Amino acid sequence: KNEVEQSPQNLTAQEGEFITINCSYSVGISALHWLQQHPGGGIVSLFMLSSGKKKHGRLIATINIQEKHSSLHITASHPRDSAVYICAVAQGPGNQFYFGTGTSLTVIP
């Protein structure tokens, strides 16, 4: 069983839709990351969270430490949001990272 579970694995949305990607983890963490990877591209860290909620443009990330759950929301989705979104948790003290399997998002115009 993976330490980090993401859902859904694949998601297709119409442009403008509100999108939610969920992440659950089973280990104690020092931080949780939401990562974005465009096709053929590198990995970019969108958010690093240890509590609460963060917002950047149309992206919102929340985390509930007690429930070991995080969500990534995209408001007013756009085709350029099409990418793989990966949840990753950092576990101290060696800062080992565990990764979810990723959610492949396709936004259709």
Added chain:
Amino acid sequence: DTAVSQTPKYLVTQMGNDKSIKCEQNLGHDTMYWYKQDSKKFLKIMFSYNNKELIINETVPNRFSPKSPDKAHLNLHINSLELGDSAVYFCASSHGGAAFFGQGTRLTVV
């Protein structure tokens, strides 16, 4: 300036060859990693170094050997390349839970 840089970005090579992928970070981080991303986009940790010392060595063939000449560099050497080694390899560094990734090296073994 790129925080974590990997070279080369693309590598095509024949089976049986030996190749290296280089990684450098200019962030002053103590911890560096190598990950392999398989065809299903799942990232699996291969190695982790902290201050030039190996702290994680997952079950990878011993044809893969990391080398850390200093804490800013973590290179990956692969001997006797096999078809199944084809993948994207990512280098990363971290400090205090913050992680930065290189752009990835797409290795194709033919």
